[in-house]
Amino acid sequence: MTFKTPHTNEPADVAPAPNWSAAALTVLGLVGLHPMSGYDIKQKAEETISEFWALSYGQIYPRLRELEEGGLVEAVRPASPHGPRIRKEYRITAAGRRTLHSWLHRESEPVRYRDEELAKLLLTGPLDPDHSFALIRSRRDRAAAALAAVEAGAEAARRASPAAAPAGQELPHLVAEFGIGQLRAEIAWCEHAIQRLSNAPAPDSTP
Known part of the structure; x- marks a missing residue:
């Protein structure tokens, strides 16, 4: 997905962002927090945005290369070439911060919700009504497991944050x-x- 230019809430003095993908701009925003390796970006994404924006290694590393080629991030090399092998870290550049600022002020694309399981549930009714219970229970159990994980992470983050x-x-x-x-x-x-x-009545099976 690319961001289009027509409508924007950007301040007049913010340079417009080019058509970077949303995945690339999300990676840029994470690097903007502090210098990170691809591995660090993946871990940070899992901790913060994974419930609504998944980033795989297959997305992260190509996007880092694109951002580096575009001058929005730069690689940070180890201080000593004779030291232990260190993951290459990337830091945001001044141009990267301008582009990130531009994106953050741009109106987001409308959310287009797609849910394969709800489509299955809708179509299961006429074909196999009993299977609808299994689909819903499976969805409930997954949501409950995800809720427990998110609540635990949120509580840990809250304890690590200052009181004010x-x-x-x-x-x-x-x-x-x-x-x-x-x-x-x-x-x-x-x-x-x-x-x-x-509580619904059983379907009429009369031919």
């Missing part, structure tokens, strides 16, 4: 709370759906 954190440091907690709210809502919907289907 600045607004910028509160944002990761707020994003985590958004994910927690979504997962709780999904679990509640699954329970509601199971109850509704359990």
Whole structure:
């Protein structure tokens, strides 16, 4: 996906971002936190954005090469060529910060929601009504496992944060709370759906 230019909330003095993919700009934003290797980026993504934006190594390393070729990040070499092997780290450049700033002020693309499991659930009804229960229970159990993991991570992050954190440091907690709210809502919907289907009359099998 690339970002288009028509509508933007950018300040007039911010240079427009080129058509970098959203994955590349997300990698750029993570590197903008502090210098990171590809491995570090993957770990940070797992800790912070994996519930709503997955990044694989197959995306990260090609995007780092593109960003380096575009002058938005630069590789940080080990100080001594004779020392132990150290992962290559990347840091954001001044041009990278301008591009990141431009992207952060640009209106996001509308979210287009795709859910294969909901499509299956819709189509299962006429073909195999009993299987709908298995689909919903499986979805509920996965959401419950994800909720436990996100809540544990959020609690660990909260304990590691200062009691009166600045607004910028509160944002990761707020994003985590958004994910927690979504997962709780999904679990509640699954329970509601199971109850509704359990109380529904059996389909008429009269030819």
